[in-house]
Amino acid sequence: MATEKNKSAENHAVKSGVLGTNLEHAKEHNLRAVIDAVRRHGELTRAEITRATALSVQTISNLVAELEQRGLLIAGEPQKAKRGQPARPYRLNSQGGFSVGIQMDHQLALAVLVNLAGEECAKIQKTVARPSADEGIEIFAHLVDEVIEAGKVEKQRVFGVGVAIPGPFDVSGPTGVGPGWVGYPLEDNLSRRIGLPVIVENDANAAAIAERLHGAGKKFDNFVYVFIGMGLGAGLFLNGQIYHGVRGAAGEIGHILVETDGKSCECGNKGCFERYVSLRAAYHALGEEDNHHSSPEHLEKLFEEKDPAFMGWLQEAAEKLRIGILALESSFDPEVIFIGGLLPPKIARALVDLLNPLLPSVVTQLKPLEQRVLLGVSAPSAPAHGAASVPIFYEFNAELYSHSKKPVGRS
Incomplete structure (x- = not known):
C-alpha cells in the first residue's frame, strides 16, 4: 500500500553533494556518490538521487539495485505523490556494516562498535597505566576482538578500526599516553596484528567526522568543530573533506594566543587558548x-552545586572562547562552528549559552548566518565514537575513492 508523501517530488529540494560520472570505469565512485546523497538526506527516491548526483536515470537504477544487493541500501514503502506513480524511497541499511x-x-582505553548509522552496538573499556606503544598494540588488539564479539557481528562485516589520539599524532605523538609513541607506526602495526584496516x-x-556523518554537520560542507578535551583542538571540514594541513597539524587552535602575557604554556608562549578552555584548565x-x-563527572557535580571556583572558570572560558570563535570565523569563513568534546553535556550547553552575545564578525556581517555556533556531541566517550x-x-x-580502488562495502 502506498503511503501519502508529505511533500511532492516537484517541491522536494535535494541538495547536491558529490556528483557522479557517467564513465563506465567509475562505477565504484558512483556507488559512493549515491550513498553520500542518501546519507545526507536520510532517504531519497531514485529520481531524487538522480538529481543529487547528476547521473542518468538508467545508471541510478543499476547502482541502487547493486547497493541493495550488497546490503547497503534498504527500500521503503512506496510514497504517493500528487502526480505520477508512487515512488519508493531508499535509506542506508544501518546493519550493512x-x-x-x-x-x-594514560589511564583508560575504550572501544566501541557502531553500525552504519553510528549507533553503538557494544562497548568495552579497560584500565591502563601509561602503556608503551608495543603494549598499546596488544591492548588495542584485545579490545577490538572483545568488542566485536560482544556486538555479535562477524569480523568480515567490520570495515575497519579508527583510533582517536589527542594532538597531532604524526608531529608530537599522543602527549601523556605513555613512552615510545612518538613516530610509532601505529596504523601499520595494529592493522597487521588484527587483520583489519586501521586509521x-x-x-x-x-569528532568532526562523526558530526559530518551522523550529526547536524551533514548539512554543511564547511565547518569547524572545536573539541574541548584535556587540551583544545579543532577539526576542519573544507569543501566536504577533513583538512589535515601540510604537517598533519591543522586545527591546533589550542596554541592561538588569546591573552597578552597570560598564563604560561608548555609550548613556550603565554596566553595560549587551551590554558583557558580545556579540562586541564578547569x-x-x-x-x-x-x-x-x-573527572568530568566530578566537574558536573561542581556545576550543579554552582561551585564558585568552577563557575569562575566557566565564565572565563566563555570569554576566551568568544575571542577564539571570532578568529576562526575570520580565518576560515565557515558555515557554522560546533562546540563539543569531553565536557559533560550540561556543562557544554552552559558554555555555549554563555557565549551570547558573540563578538561582531566582519565575515558573518557579509552574509548573516542563521546560527554561528551549534552544540556538538560532548561526552567522555566522544573520541571513541568519533x-x-x-x-x-x-x-x-x-x-577519496581514487586512492583506494576498493569496492564499496567489501572488506
Missing part, C-alpha cells in the same frame, strides 16, 4: 594537578 572506534589516554586520527578530527582553576585531577566514524567516512567517500 560496522566499525570499531578506540580512544586511550589514526586526532580526537578533534574524529582542573587547574580548582587547584588540582595534572596527575591528581578529578574514531568509529572514521573508517565509515573513508569507506564511503567518493572523493
Whole structure:
C-alpha cells in the first residue's frame, strides 16, 4: 500500500553533494556518490538521487539495485505523490556494516562498535597505566576482538578500526599516553596484528567526522568543530573533506594566543587558548594537578552545586572562547562552528549559552548566518565514537575513492 508523501517530488529540494560520472570505469565512485546523497538526506527516491548526483536515470537504477544487493541500501514503502506513480524511497541499511572506534589516554582505553548509522552496538573499556606503544598494540588488539564479539557481528562485516589520539599524532605523538609513541607506526602495526584496516586520527578530527556523518554537520560542507578535551583542538571540514594541513597539524587552535602575557604554556608562549578552555584548565582553576585531577563527572557535580571556583572558570572560558570563535570565523569563513568534546553535556550547553552575545564578525556581517555556533556531541566517550566514524567516512567517500580502488562495502 502506498503511503501519502508529505511533500511532492516537484517541491522536494535535494541538495547536491558529490556528483557522479557517467564513465563506465567509475562505477565504484558512483556507488559512493549515491550513498553520500542518501546519507545526507536520510532517504531519497531514485529520481531524487538522480538529481543529487547528476547521473542518468538508467545508471541510478543499476547502482541502487547493486547497493541493495550488497546490503547497503534498504527500500521503503512506496510514497504517493500528487502526480505520477508512487515512488519508493531508499535509506542506508544501518546493519550493512560496522566499525570499531578506540580512544586511550594514560589511564583508560575504550572501544566501541557502531553500525552504519553510528549507533553503538557494544562497548568495552579497560584500565591502563601509561602503556608503551608495543603494549598499546596488544591492548588495542584485545579490545577490538572483545568488542566485536560482544556486538555479535562477524569480523568480515567490520570495515575497519579508527583510533582517536589527542594532538597531532604524526608531529608530537599522543602527549601523556605513555613512552615510545612518538613516530610509532601505529596504523601499520595494529592493522597487521588484527587483520583489519586501521586509521589514526586526532580526537578533534574524529569528532568532526562523526558530526559530518551522523550529526547536524551533514548539512554543511564547511565547518569547524572545536573539541574541548584535556587540551583544545579543532577539526576542519573544507569543501566536504577533513583538512589535515601540510604537517598533519591543522586545527591546533589550542596554541592561538588569546591573552597578552597570560598564563604560561608548555609550548613556550603565554596566553595560549587551551590554558583557558580545556579540562586541564578547569582542573587547574580548582587547584588540582595534572596527575591528581578529578573527572568530568566530578566537574558536573561542581556545576550543579554552582561551585564558585568552577563557575569562575566557566565564565572565563566563555570569554576566551568568544575571542577564539571570532578568529576562526575570520580565518576560515565557515558555515557554522560546533562546540563539543569531553565536557559533560550540561556543562557544554552552559558554555555555549554563555557565549551570547558573540563578538561582531566582519565575515558573518557579509552574509548573516542563521546560527554561528551549534552544540556538538560532548561526552567522555566522544573520541571513541568519533574514531568509529572514521573508517565509515573513508569507506564511503567518493572523493577519496581514487586512492583506494576498493569496492564499496567489501572488506
